[in-house]
Amino acid sequence: MVKNRKYLFLSVFLCGMTVLAVEFTASRMLQTVYGTSNIVWANVIGLTLLFLTMGYFIGGWLADRYPRPLLFYGLITAAGFSSIFFLLLTSLILRTTTLTLTQFNAGAIIGSFAGVFMAIAVPVTLLGCISPFAIRLGVPDVEHAGRISGRIYAISTWGSLLGTYLPVLWIIPVAGSRITAVIFGAVLLVVGLIGIWQEAESVRPKAAAAVACLLLIPFVVAWTPGGIKQTPGQVFETESPYNYIEVIKNRSCYYLFLNEGAAIHSFYCDDGSLPPQTSVYRTLTIAPLFAHPEDFQNHPVQNVAIVGLGAGTIAKLMTRVYGEMRFDGIELDPKIVDVGRKYFDMNEPELNVHVGDGRYKLNKLAGGYDVVVIDAYKPPYIPWHLTTVEYFEEVKSKLNESGSIAINVYRPGRDRRLVNAMVATLMRVFPSIYTIDARGDNTIIVATVKPTRHENVQQNFDALVTDDTEIIPSAMEVFHAGLKPLEPSDVIFTDQVAPVEPLIDSMVLRQLRL
Template sequence: MRLITFLYITNFFTGAIIMVVELLGTRLMAPCFGTGLYVWTALITVTLVSLAIGYRTGGWLADRFPRADLLYGLIFGAGVLLLLILLLRRPVLLWGVRFNLAWGALATATILFGPPLFLLGTVAPYSVKLCAAEFGRLGSVVGRLYAISTLGSFVGTVGAGFLFLPNFSNVTTLVMCAAALAVLAALYFGFFRTRVLPVCGAAIVLGIAIFIAWRSAGALPRGTLTTLVEWRTLEQRNGFYGTISVVDLGTPVNEQWHRRFLLNDGLTQGSYEPARRIPAAVFPYALCDLVLAHAPRLERVLVLGLGAGFVPAMLKPLIARPDDDPARTRANFVVVEINPAMVDIAARWFDFPPEEFTIVIEDARTWVSTYRVGPDAPPFDAIIVDTFLGDNTPGHLLTHEMFAELKRILAPGGALAMNVFGSIRGPRSRLLAALVRTLGEPRGGPPLFPHVQVFSQEATAIAHNVYLLASGDPGARRPDGILRIVVPHLDAHDPADDFHKEAMRSLRDQTSLLAGVPDAPVLTDDYAVADHLDIAVKEEIRRNIVKSWGEMLLE
């Protein structure tokens, strides 16, 4: 094989690895910073700046040291730096989370991913120098090298998004990138220079990479969260929508205390009591309460966002009659979930019965916009939106256009209930105020929902679960009462259930507190700024996650 051919192969693989590292960076930073707009902005910024500096440095080095030995030494160094990310990730992330989300993400991405991307940026100009020296046709050489490198970037992007990240752990993917760079260096020094020492060094790095990948594919992590609480991971999956973990918490002091958590990139999506098979969180009870109390006729229900499956599993037995046809009941209870892994995990670990519902795997906005109301597709009496992922705000589901689509498929007199994470008071309440205004905004016609209410347990500036109810009329609460409707499982003598009962009793209409919030915009598809409005809430969420779960997130 000629050296120029090997340089083309090298540029293909380095172009691919650059894109894999950029995409992988969002996953590695997710436990402390999430995967929102600011994290993507930080990774893209660091990638572009690092490559730009690498291009300039690579050209300078190529003019002074036009030898391939140095080029493949830089490639080998990039592989070593990728492995060092595994050692530095934990302390750097825990350091960076102390700053605000934007600057913390940018600083963390710079420290972890800047150095290897900088070295990878030197490859293209260095290759141009070496190839041009052999052929002398600079234009053709540059065009060919950049085409091959860009083709590699295309393959790396597709491979990372559709193959590696959904099917391999983050550590394994990073190790494969480091190993590929070590192999390139070893092949060069072995076949073109016949030098033993560099080949041995590359072989050692490759061996370390294989060992790390083997260890990461072993037993799921477990440990001690505090001196009294032990945890163990029951299942962990990498997917298109983050890393999903099922974690059990228990304490040797009280064997009866046992909680199971569903986490997505470190964010709690649901907590569960396996022994009694009931949710240990308040939000499912609150959403069921709002729907049952304010929808005058409740037969067809649409739930956007499955999570652990608590809301549909709790609500269905409360509205279905014993003599109902199971097929008809299943058709009347539709759940739309974008992540197919959630259905299996909810069934396996949280006792969710998927066979009793119509499950649709699709983006909620896409499904709603294509649903056509007619004789074979009646409107829904209630719609529950539970798609918030803590600090990952689904902006396209919170616009005036989306709410108009929801109203279109909602039956007259029906109710729309939403579970939102935010604050009621202070500057952090801008997102909630914007949602209230957007839900009631006329936009050239009558208001979408004439009556919008905000319920929460507390009226504080601290971020917590807040519930929005939008309807055509206020309606009267059903006389049978929340405790008999929504919490039939709870034993009045069990102190643990007092938490749920008191939480439900403490729900208050807090709508008036948001009336005077300044600068609350109407959210539209053209102005979808939900990510920006709740940036302070996102920062608080991430700090609390690190404080609560500790380094368990980074295992």
């Protein structure tokens, strides 16, 4: 029996908190290289459950064989030590080998599996030992077994609830993932050391635990400082509740990368140049040209909504092509907005920034848009609630009678399953749909409120009065080369059933097998 049952319950609470904190900290470290795809999260969640299961078996066996409070608190101390050591080691490896890992074939599956295994195998297994061991120490007799075990699992779950929100919403964005690992590991070290000092009869176990903690200090000092990535040309990086954010400068241009850095999410060049890898953004600017020629001439583009504003690239390009206009830009991550204003000159007086979810915020706006641009996905995933019939009906209600919608959609190579499903879904709402393959793994889908023809694009381009001589001409080249016939699939995305993630998962796996 333990000397202090209340302290036993407190230990269980803090261990439950740390299990989830370790899981989320490991996932945040991995997303800088492998992103936040379902495959990566499956590895994180699956291995966490596996190691907890192992811990439950081991903890139950140890508790029956060696029901000693000193061993219990020794396990907590070891969990704290290992969580700091292995999370920092994982971060160090990811930081120093980022470029190699991102070029490794099948990295999102095999690489993230190895990273998760390294980061959490030991600490999560040790933490899994705590609850069964605590039940063994906390139950005075069989008559109280149900009540005490229920209380211990409830306390552990309460701790896990705190461990779910605290690191994600506060500690990681403020202090970073490595400091988060040190904080939660240190909590376990303190809990374990206090428990050992309470239960130990001799000085030897107390001294051994203290020395073990001191041995961790050099690793913390050596591995905690420094940036998250060591990308050439990096001028800024940070972590938010939603993303790892990185700004890279190459010559006169700034590029915004998120998480694993698989795609450019915004760009800005001091000299106004257009880098060759920005075909997607240029192609999105031709959405107004799909209108009827008379509508295009009589109703110039004046009001645009952008779902997935990023650092404001689309607004800048459309202003260069069509002149001054009003924008409502919706961006989920407030830190991206701050980065846009600091590095990407996102300070246009007619750009109204709305921070929040793309669907919720758009429904709150007045509407009357000439164009709604949707570019709100983390490659390769599109948020499923921005792909459904019901959502597109909501978007249509915000467009004027000659308006259009332009969407950036993932298309790896010749695999058009997501594109075709999006086309089939949009056909339930809009009369005319067009697909344009941009350079890279992207297809731009344009849909119009009125029935239109693709010939309208060239007619409106010929009549367009603009000072731009670079954006629209290059976008027109992509349009003529990339316009594809429609091949709607049998899959229709709705709010009730939208298998977006499984479809993209299968596309990613097929691409990795090629």
